[in-house]
Amino acid sequence: MPDIRVVVVGPKFEGNVGAIARCMANFGVEDLVLVNPCEIGETAMNRSKHGDYILRNARTVTSMEEAVEGCLLVVGTSGTVTKGDKNYARIPVDVREFAMDCRGYNEKIAFVFGREDIGLLQTELNRCDVLITIPADDKYPVMNLSHSVGVILYEMFQANRRPVRCEPCDGREKELLFQFFGDLLEEIDYNEARRESTTVMFRRMMGRAIPTKYEYNTIMGVFGDAARIIRNYQESGTKWGGK
Amino acid sequence: MPDIRVVVVGPKFEGNVGAIARCMANFGVEDLVLVNPCEIGETAMNRSKHGDYILRNARTVTSMEEAVEGCLLVVGTSGTVTKGDKNYARIPVDVREFAMDCRGYNEKIAFVFGREDIGLLQTELNRCDVLITIPADDKYPVMNLSHSVGVILYEMFQANRRPVRCEPCDGREKELLFQFFGDLLEEIDYNEARRESTTVMFRRMMGRAIPTKYEYNTIMGVFGDAARIIRNYQESGTKWGGK
Numbered sequence: 001m002p003d004i005r006v007v008v009v010g011p012k013f014e015g016n017v018g019a020i021a022r023c024m025a026n027f028g029v030e031d032l033v034l035v036n037p038c039e040i041g042e043t044a045m046n047r048s049k050h051g052d053y054i055l056r057n058a059r060t061v062t063s064m065e066e067a068v069e070g071c072l073l074v075v076g077t078s079g080t081v082t083k084g085d086k087n088y089a090r091i092p093v094d095v096r097e098f099a100m101d102c103r104g105y106n107e108k109i110a111f112v113f114g115r116e117d118i119g120l121l122q123t124e125l126n127r128c129d130v131l132i133t134i135p136a137d138d139k140y141p142v143m144n145l146s147h148s149v150g151v152i153l154y155e156m157f158q159a160n161r162r163p164v165r166c167e168p169c170d171g172r173e174k175e176l177l178f179q180f181f182g183d184l185l186e187e188i189d190y191n192e193a194r195r196e197s198t199t200v201m202f203r204r205m206m207g208r209a210i211p212t213k214y215e216y217n218t219i220m221g222v223f224g225d226a227a228r229i230i231r232n233y234q235e236s237g238t239k240w241g242g243k
Numbered sequence: 244m245p246d247i248r249v250v251v252v253g254p255k256f257e258g259n260v261g262a263i264a265r266c267m268a269n270f271g272v273e274d275l276v277l278v279n280p281c282e283i284g285e286t287a288m289n290r291s292k293h294g295d296y297i298l299r300n301a302r303t304v305t306s307m308e309e310a311v312e313g314c315l316l317v318v319g320t321s322g323t324v325t326k327g328d329k330n331y332a333r334i335p336v337d338v339r340e341f342a343m344d345c346r347g348y349n350e351k352i353a354f355v356f357g358r359e360d361i362g363l364l365q366t367e368l369n370r371c372d373v374l375i376t377i378p379a380d381d382k383y384p385v386m387n388l389s390h391s392v393g394v395i396l397y398e399m400f401q402a403n404r405r406p407v408r409c410e411p412c413d414g415r416e417k418e419l420l421f422q423f424f425g426d427l428l429e430e431i432d433y434n435e436a437r438r439e440s441t442t443v444m445f446r447r448m449m450g451r452a453i454p455t456k457y458e459y460n461t462i463m464g465v466f467g468d469a470a471r472i473i474r475n476y477q478e479s480g481t482k483w484g485g486k
Contacts, residue, residue, distance in 0.1 A: 022387060028380035050383045096401065134397065135404060137271035140293045144265060147393040150386070154377065154394050158339065161378060 001160035018047025019146035025051030072107035076128030092133035244403035261290025262389035268294030315350035319371030335376035
């Protein structure tokens with residue numbers, strides 16, 4: 001995963017800076033650089049929650065040039081997408097596409113975020129090697145500053161992690177489940193003509209759900225118990241309500 | 244795209260509710276239902292920005308059951324992921340996976356978000372048909388409430404849109420660009436032995452960049468002009484600095 005630096009140019013509301021620090025902690029990013037920020041006080045600290053250490057370690061500098069020093073790639077962010085393709089400095093790529101493209105990198109990448117009201121200036125955009133955007137509704141595509149940071153770091157995090165899954169049931173266990181289901185149909189004296197199609201339906205439904213070991217075992221327990229109880233009643237000659 | 248309802252259960256900070264309304268506007272979602280919320284006043288209105296109409300139209304109800312009425316699917320959200328697979332009510336699927344899976348639906352889906360401190364109660368989780376989570380850093384996976392809403396609506400929006408691209412250059416234009424590049428190498432008397440590998444390198448670099456029509460045309464203009472100027476100088480017998 002690239003080594004990410006978050007650069008915030010001229011933030012006006014410290015609450016946003018605090019929320020940015022929290023988002024960074026949420027996605028394991030720690031390097032925060034502020035360019036000529038507003039005063040960062042208690043409100044920012046409160047909003048940063050467990051990301052407070054990131055806020056405390058943030059560097060403050062006076063120019064964007066200084067902020068991106070040592071970075072291989074400078075990535076600008078913009079909520080305003082240019083429709084034509086001639087204002088070159090304002091043509092962005094989608095954040096997901098960018099995140100996928102730079103999965104192989106281990107180098108430092110700076111993500112530069114602009115002011116709450118006017119974003120990044122043209123000169124600042126021109127310094128960026130890549131411009132990314134978060135696709136959103138045409139009628140109101142401009143997200144809150146810290147929410148943009150959240151989505152972008154989320155995409156970077158997703159592109160670089162392996163999904164965690166509960167262990168699915170193996171094939172042998174699965175067949176046992178279908179066998180238990182078949183036993184249950186047998187015990188309830190299920191309509192012979194529909195038995196096969198119901199069995200297939202159940203198999204397909206389970207196939208779509210890709211259940212875990214625990215789920216298979218639980219359902220199997222239910223079917224097994226039900227079949228056993230019915231059988232016991234029948235064997236003991238007790239009448240049951242069903243027929 | 245599914246018809247999305249955002250349900251927020253017991254929010255304690257009106258600022259979060261305002262930020263949620265803004266996120267909803269950002270991703271074209273309008274149906275907001277609040278279950279026993281804190282007072283919603285000016286702070287919420289300010290934070291909602293152009294999403295203020297969503298906040299004004301929000302319904303307030305007194306139970307989650309009432310809030311999800313009329314929805315095909317009730318989707319719970321949780322920042323706390325259970326490691327084992329036995330506490331069934333707390334096993335979530337990743338938000339992206341869920342967003343991709345329900346692309347075909349046009350029905351109403353409720354996304355239910357819990358309180359800022361304790362999230363959704365066990366009884367509320369049990370009422371959910373699906374539980375989704377935003378994968379994040381193990382050390383601090385719990386996002387701010389409105390930021391969670393932002394990421395989840397972003398994923399739903401992404402799963403249901405077509406990417407917009409600038410028109411890429413067509414094959415004929417591209418070959419013309421490579422011809423202009425070759426002309427330039429010729430005019431600058433580029434090292435014969437390296438000419439082929441440099442040409443291939445340039446082709447591959449352009450292949451990776453997938454430039455737009457505008458980009459190809461611009462670069463072609465530069466190469467063409469450079470080659471022409473050098474040729475003119477040479478034809479007029481003027482000495483040039485290069486050799």
